[in-house]
Amino acid sequence: MNILFLRPWQSGLPVALLLALSLPAGAQSTEPTTQKSAPAADSGTAKVPFAGLDLTWVNGQNRQRDFPLQFKDAAGETVLTGTVLLDSYFNYNFARPLDHTQTISATTGRAQEFSLNLASAGIETTYKNVIGRLWVQTGSMLHVVQETDGSVLRGRNTGTGNLKFIREAAAGYHFNKAYGLNVELGIFMSYIGLESYVMQENWSYQRSLVCDFTPFYFQGARVQFYPSRRLKTELWLMNGWQTYNSFNRRPAVGQSTYFRPSENLQVAANFYYGNDSRPAPDSAAIGARAYPNVVRFHHDHSVVARYYHKPRTGSLRGITQAAFSLNNHYGFQSGDGLRARDNFMLGSSLAHRLWFAQNTLAFTTRVGFVKNPSRYLSFSPSAVGFTDADASRLTAKEATLTLDFMPSDFVTFRAEYLHRSANVPYFAGPGGTTSPSGYADQPLPAGWQPDLRTYENRAIFSLNVRL
Template sequence: MAIQNTFAEATDTVVKEKIPFEGMDFTWQNGSDRRTNPILQTKYFTGSVIVDANYTHSFNNPNDNTVVGSTALARNNEMEVSCASLGGDFYYEGARGRIMTQFGTRSTVVPRNDYSVYRGQYDLANAYRYISEAYGGYHFNVWYGINVDAGMFMSYVGLNSYYQVENWEYQASYTSDNTPWFFNGLRVQMFPAQKLKVELWLINGWQSYGKFNSMPGAGFNVTWCPNEAVKLLTNDYYGSDAAGIPDRKRFHSDNSFLYRYYNNPTSKGITKMAFSLTGDIGFENGGGVTAFGGSGGPAQNFVSGMFYNRIWFAKSKLAWTIGGGVMTNPGRYLVLLPTGDASPLPNPNDPTQTIGTHPFTANPGDKFTGWDASTNIDWMPNQSITFRAEYVHREANVPYFAGAGGVTSPTGYTTTPLPADWKPDLVKSESRLIFAVLFRL
């Protein structure tokens, strides 16, 4: 999980001794809060306001303006409010809580990838749709602090933050975009030393509001920052996340190294340079599949990596980032399935398929590989605003991205009847420009 300057993870503000990571500057880190101090802070509450608005142009020009294969973007060639969040952190004599609402396209884009909501009733996708984080807990003054929290919290598997204002790039590489943004359950954060965090999870599952089977998911995070220029972390998970297949177990290991290799804040030119390197490996085994292929069934695994380098200059008010990544995912068990057309589920008893008459298959053995590259320029006149211009190119080994014909109907509208010979227009590559305004107070 991102350190976030310890605003949300540290002890009560009234406790001055033994604060984890005290005095260390993490504002440069990919996936972390870049603010040097919170503005909306009182004795018992620190508020947060986030607005993420963007315009993205796809050079494929799909006729329905639908973005495929992204959790950050939803609409092409239009202005969209991706995320508008209000909330903050509450604390009183050890009691602690955090509530962050979410409105905008992300409140639809992210829940649609959770198929646990098809199990049972009460429409969990809508019950939780407008909440990104909500948990309550207690802080114990042991070591450098122990926090026990229950509710919905960020996972940060894949390094990137759920909030784009904390990331170096806008469109995340496959490693981040295909791994979970949130967990629903219980966590214990322990700070046994000033520069070390160990976090344990007991959760419903892999980015799921509910449970797919009877077994909950479990995992842990270890984050070590020997000094403010280095961050090492690992996130590891084990669970049963295939709907109706309890014998299929999932393991995933996510590992990142961040290094600020140059720092000269008084320079009139380059002020900082840093890179982030992330590598993931995971698999599913049992229930008709094997981790890397064999007599037990087709291969079902995930191997990916991403690298980004960032340079700050002009008194750190400007920054240039370049990077990208690769992914291979036989079985497609973590691939973001393309949005289907407007028709109902062809088989409503199968909760694992994409909505529409032409679902993107995720059968055991179906191969998926992809790579991406991006570069951007950020202008950051102060700690609360970022103006970003980004170019990103993505490729896949199979038709996956929205082509000129879109993925909705011949006209692009959901109200148009589908001819018998129509199918979504998917292509193997896409290039796009993203212009984003990222505000945080």
């Protein structure tokens, strides 16, 4: 498949609220939302994973310290926790594409226009060890991410219409084993990659290439286990690589591990293995013979480290925090004549962030690259007039500068400059990628080709509100 299946539910409610259910009266936990995993409640015990760690600085995490949307029972125990999120942006592409279509991005789909990127609301509970979660969503990012899911074409009783407005929905139960054991079934945020689907949680607005080219959601089941206060491991059973349904006959499997030895360091490693290819449209084979034996493997690992931190009790002038994040990816497809050496994805993203003025200002620099020779994961820059051969040896690079103003935990004003380049024409030029007029309903003249360039420059201005 040359269609990119992305991950649209990679954020959540604050783990601090959910872990609070497991603490004795008066105890506190500052663990924020973990973008790759559901929270672990531990009702009735003092064994709380990651308790006491301030992880609000971590790339891909919710930075909130205050959580106003809580609903308690008569005894004062939290029953439901709510969240509301609004995210909007103005994306200026210096190429000024005629059709205002922003390509090669699951974050921004339009250029030269104001866009409501994501509006979401949700509730979550771990009351009496019962896990329940429902977050709904709308916004322009849904179309970019979900409408490419080719698995909904397999048979009937499928489609994105009944699921596209759900960011995450899951049911499960928490067992009081070690520091927590959760068993859940539903639609989940992806565990692959570092950066979140929710822009407020990331150090940059436009996600890195390696994170944009990997999943944002899975449908299936997972088991989370916390063997100690500093360690979490997960096992996954899924329909496929960001698909609502299954392309093939076998489910996909995955594994994720997070280790946090202190609040200044997070190390993670993730794995995926699945059979995500469909039969050729003109295949004469029937039954089992119709399904190719092509397997996909993907691995990423990340290190996020804070190497400078002024305590809140000291002077908060000048630099108050400094940290970096490194996220590396490697994956391949092989089988039925495909060789891993020709069908692989290799990439990396390195970001550095400085906080100032009591953490109300932050400045992030980021560089990255990705190689995807057969383009089995990367975006197609145009729906028409573009073939795989046009970028069969794709290598792309990026550099990003981001300035954040955060007057409170609930608001982020962001300005960002992004430069990307590729070894082949891959980014939208002034002529756009839709038609000579820029409108999708115009019949295409013979020989028309999308206007593609080897580089792009963009400026993004965004406003994010989260309660």
